[in-house]
Amino acid sequence: MEDTIFNENRKLKRQLDNLLRRARTNEQKQELFDSFGFEVISANTPAQLRDYVLFQMQARFQLHDVVMTLIDFDRDAEKLFYGHDTDAKSLYESKLLILDTEKDQQQISEMSIYPVLGPDVLTRFDWMLAGIDDIDSCKSAALLPLMRNNKLIGTLLLLSRDVNRYQTGIATTFLQKLSAMTAVAIENCLNQQRIKEIGYQDPLTQAYNRRYFDLRFNDEIERSLRQGDNLACMFLDVDFFKKVNDTYGHHIGDLVLTQLVNLIKEQVRACDVVARYGGEEFAVVLPGVTLELATEIAERLRKAVQSDKRLTCGQGGLNVTISIGLEILSSLNDKNLSTKEIGDQLLQHADEALYKAKTSGRNQVVVYVEEKI
Template sequence: MDESIYEKNRELQRKLDHLLKQARANEKKQELYETFGFEIIGASTPKQLRDLLLSQTVERFQLLDVVLCLVDYHKDTERLFFERDEEAQLSYENKLLILDTLKDAEIIHSLAGHPVLGVEALKNYRWMIANLKNRNQVKSAAFLPLLRGEQIIGALLLLSQDPHRYQVGIGTLFLQKISAMAAVAIENCLNQQRLKEISYQDVLTQAYNRRYFDLRFKDEIARCMRWDDDLICMFLDVDHFKKINDTHGHQTGDLVLRYMVGVIKEQVRSCDIVARYGGEEFVVALPSTTLQAAHEIAERLRQAVCSTALNFHDKQFTVSISIGIASLRSLLTAQQHDADFICNTLLDRADQALYAAKSGGRNQVAVYADADLVAH
């Protein structure tokens, strides 16, 4: 056989082997992306979705890091995506960016509606990695828009140390599939959380209901004990509420309760739990708060209510509230108690403090401390 023909055949065989190897690699890559995509779609909680997008993506696709940004159209994305998990927020604070539709309007407008790969991605979206500790190691990036219909809800930025990892026109289809699945998963996850929150809301006042409070209260107590933080339980009751209903009507009474929730929320933090416990009684959990700080909050709240003239249905009148406070730290002793005992005892102490405030003349704050009730 002619030597040149033999060499040509060998060269063709090498090319064929290379193509077959590349085809198998692409097949495995496609299988990996699709499997991962289905896992993202199947994520049932924000925690699972956070782990998949921000941790598992790095491990499975051998990346340096991943950054996710979300556009906060409903002013609730951060709360829903983290489920008030402060530890997760700290863990992902530079990897998950929340964009405000007003403050970050220019940045949102700069988000491309198509994948951007390589040097251009790093150039256009360097702000997404500005606070990463490993930002100087980034040599290549893939910007993937998260689209729902015509609206961009955010973006994923995949980061690599390999300068040749992401190149224009290579692997774009795989990346588009991942971004499409991620967008659907994020939208579904947030909507599920919104529905869950609705089921936990008191219909009349839009505060949380007792069921939600009981669930969260135990979790917050466990977290504060783990971090050696105090937690304050505060019971509030509208003074002479029956008289308000009898004098001004039940519709006016309902408006008073709604007003109360608004005032309470103005005085406490977004991480505090405000719930309607029953009738005209409300309960507030203040995690990581000292007894002194809680007393100051309660006093400001009491003064805000009694110093404001209400005008509902052309009826002008004033109301007052009584408040009872109990501290988690004052309850803890060398003797270990289970979570249910601690929750129930703390609620009972706050309730006893509320009773003392009402018995002492109403429109005042009472503190339960070391088995003594002190009214102010």
């Protein structure tokens, strides 16, 4: 009788110990999820959030990899997450999938608004895994919907080498809480970045303003020097712009500037920086170009402006043209200049080249050449 009671007590004690261990494990998991969730919520920029989710989440939760897929309703997600950071884009583009609402309708239709856990996730959503290394070692996965106001904005895919790590119906509460906090963080970061972008734009033309140009110009110079790349700086100015305003009115002048910016953006690359520097003068930064390519781009732009009917004022009236001054980073011989001094020289030389273009006939591209004394 005593042996029976003793065995039952031992059995109950083991059960109690197991329950306590499970409770402690769950408590530790909860603390881990809460701690990381608050860090994600505190992210100040899309770039910071991107690093938290795609890098730190993988390390913190001992995952094989993490893939975040976003539906780009406003068609600005790539710009907001990467800006012009080509290094970050090449590092993360296989883990941050940005879907176009028109081009990627098939993939969007396959996304789930409910958590999906288990090995089947790897085959059901294999299109999300195309860029992941060593995918064959993944044995289970959790697909978590990112929801805001009952609307699916994306998914979070957690990949594990442990076949038992993610199973249907197990530990979904922690995962759903993490995905909910991530969705809130995404919405907050993107909206904050959109507000910053508005502050960097010229309200009339929607080109970048001078404040943004000064910040970005220094960044591009530092990046070019660090990577051994070249960089060109272009100043361009509308010829006889005062005549446009005086003859046709300032509202037509505003229209000319707005259409000019649209045309510039059509002719340059996505990585180039187009800014309104002041009045009818614009600055363009061309990273990673040779002098020949920069001159080709500038000449193509000049011809496009001259021939574009959108920039023709009045019936048979004034045809708008531009003059362009150009300088390139590799032409600066002084290696001891600071980034700001390099930027100042590039701008000064491009401005001097622009002045020469204006005084020698306008509607032309002039590359800066140092005058010999």
